[in-house]
Amino acid sequence: MLKSIDPMLNADVLYALRAMGHDDDLVICDTNFPADAVARQSVLGRLLRIDNVTAGRAARAILSVLPLDSFVDKPALRMQIVGEPDEVPPVQIEVQREIDAAQGGPLPMGSIERFAFYELAKKSYCVIQTGERRFYGCFVFKKGVIGPDAA
Template sequence: MLKGIDPRLNADVLGALRAMGHGDVLIISDTNFPSDSIARQTVLGELLRMDNLTAGEAAEAVLSVLPLDTFIDDFAGRMEIVGSPDEVPPVQAEVQAAIDAAEGKPRPMVSIERFAFYDLAKSAYAVIQTGERRFYGCFMFRKGVIGPDE
């Protein structure tokens, strides 16, 4: 255990988050997402796991150390529900709440069509597969910056 580090973050996840640079994309996926095959195509090239967590729990842990990009509107995204792109199911509402808490204000995710999400995930820095079993528990986070001490 380390002081100040969420214990849900394992060493592999922490290493990837630390290695990412400004603008790099992280995918947090549910158990049904083709995580392994897509992760092989990412910059990291291997799948990261947070198996025993929901998407909301994983997002909360990740956002405890990962700054989100403040320069763009697509700083975070959710996979759209096929045939109902504006619907926000509970799993997505939970991740939105984690984003809002981390940001200190409401900051809505963009929606990403399912196959566009798959394409985006292939070019991501890394994929983290969670234990989330609810459908459409797939998210994109774009890393921001931490400014200098003043």
């Protein structure tokens, strides 16, 4: 164990989060996402896991150490529901709450069509699959920077 590090963040996930650079994308996905196949095409080239937790809990852990990019309008994206792109299901509301809490205020997610999400995920730095079983528990976070005066 490490002090001040969320215990959900295993060694493989911590390595990837640290290795990512500014503007790299990270995918958080649910159990139904074709995670292994997509992860093989990512920069890291293998699937990472945070098992037995919801997407919201995984997002909280990740955002405890990962800054979101402040140079883009939408540094967090959610997968749109097929045929209902404006509907926001409970799993996405939960992740939005975690983003807002980590940012200290509202930072609304953008949305992306399902197949466009798959293509973006293939170009991501890494894919982290959670234990989330609800549909549309899939997100992209763009890594930001930590300034020289930040702790």
